[in-house]
Amino acid sequence: MIRVSVVGAKGRMGSHVVDAVNGAADAQLALALDAGDDLTAITPDNTDVVVEFTVPSVSLDNVLALVKQGVNVVVGTTGWTDDKLAQVKAALAEAPREGQTVFIAPNFAISAVLADHFAKVAAPYFESAEVIELHHPTKVDAPSGTAIHTAQAIGEARRAAGLGDMPDATETDGGSRGQVVDGVHVHAVRLRGLNAHEEVLFGNAGEQLTIRADSFDRISFMPGVLLAVRKVASGAYPGLTVGLDHFLDL
Numbered sequence: 001m002i003r004v005s006v007v008g009a010k011g012r013m014g015s016h017v018v019d020a021v022n023g024a025a026d027a028q029l030a031l032a033l034d035a036g037d038d039l040t041a042i043t044p045d046n047t048d049v050v051v052e053f054t055v056p057s058v059s060l061d062n063v064l065a066l067v068k069q070g071v072n073v074v075v076g077t078t079g080w081t082d083d084k085l086a087q088v089k090a091a092l093a094e095a096p097r098e099g100q101t102v103f104i105a106p107n108f109a110i111s112a113v114l115a116d117h118f119a120k121v122a123a124p125y126f127e128s129a130e131v132i133e134l135h136h137p138t139k140v141d142a143p144s145g146t147a148i149h150t151a152q153a154i155g156e157a158r159r160a161a162g163l164g165d166m167p168d169a170t171e172t173d174g175g176s177r178g179q180v181v182d183g184v185h186v187h188a189v190r191l192r193g194l195n196a197h198e199e200v201l202f203g204n205a206g207e208q209l210t211i212r213a214d215s216f217d218r219i220s221f222m223p224g225v226l227l228a229v230r231k232v233a234s235g236a237y238p239g240l241t242v243g244l245d246h247f248l249d250l
């Protein structure tokens with residue numbers, strides 16, 4: 001039995017994770033904590049893997065504290081920058097237990113992970129690429145962590161293929177062209193009724209490729225969360241790993 005504690009357990013994602021762990025034959029819920037609860041209650045004596053879904057402003061501090069407390073962490077919260085990832089790596093280097101793991105996924109839905117992968121494959125073949133993410137209006141961050149990850153993957157693939165800047169004659173822009181992430185324009189839509197959606201547009205003269213992933217319900221993230229919990233509990237991924245693609249045979 002994998003003993004799983006959930007941090008952010010009262011949130012939209014955390015509450016689904018509590019249900020998913022309770023419904024898994026090989027996992028059992030240890031602690032379910034939320035804002036104001038004492039994180040130091042989580043120790044290797046009661047927990048094998050912590051699942052952290054909180055808010056970008058607190059996630060780094062939670063992860064650093066949990067690493068210091070000797071537990072493995074699966075993180076779904078967004079807001080990760082290179083600087084924050086470097087702090088996690090440094091904390092892991094000083095971790096009290098050998099082989100401790102932090103796993104961070106911008107997105108746990110298989111549709112989103114595959115969309116990201118297909119975008120990486122397509123990127124070298126197109127002159128233009130833009131990312132549009134569409135979410136529920138209660139989301140606090142924009143653009144989404146997934147869209148940033150996708151844009152970075154496209155930027156990296158374009159660089160590796162020796163592609164230059166994308167064609168764009170815009171001379172005046174009051175913000176309509178979106179946020180530029182690694183040379184890729186990213187647009188965020190917030191609309192009542194939506195959950196989590198992403199569209200990647202690729203263009204060449206006379207043709208377009210659209211890759212789209214839709215998460216209609218938060219249950220779509222749960223198989224990925226449980227996969228990550230199992231992989232991390234196996235001890236086969238010491239250190240920091242980012243992206244569910246590492247656990248899929250892509």
Ligand SMILES: NC(=O)C1=CN([C@@H]2O[C@H](COP(=O)(O)OP(=O)(O)OC[C@H]3O[C@@H](n4cnc5c(N)ncnc54)[C@H](O)[C@@H]3O)[C@@H](O)[C@H]2O)C=CC1
Nearest residue numbers: 008010011012013034035054058076077078105106107108
């Ligand atoms: N990686 C993925 O597949 C997904 C990631 N997300 C990300 O997960 C995060 C959470 O999203 P939601 O669940 O929709 O947000 P939410 O606002 O519904 O839940 C956040 C929870 O964290 C709690 N919290 C705040 N500060 C805390 C602290 N210091 N310690 C413990 N708990 C604390 C809040 O009280 C709340 O219950 C966001 O960053 C979101 O973008 C959301 C969906 C999928």
Ligand SMILES: O=C(O)C1=N[C@H](C(=O)O)C[C@H](O)C1
Nearest residue numbers: 078106107139144145146196
């Ligand atoms: O806040 C959300 O809902 C989501 N957040 C993640 C992100 O920012 O990419 C993952 C998914 O898009 C849902």
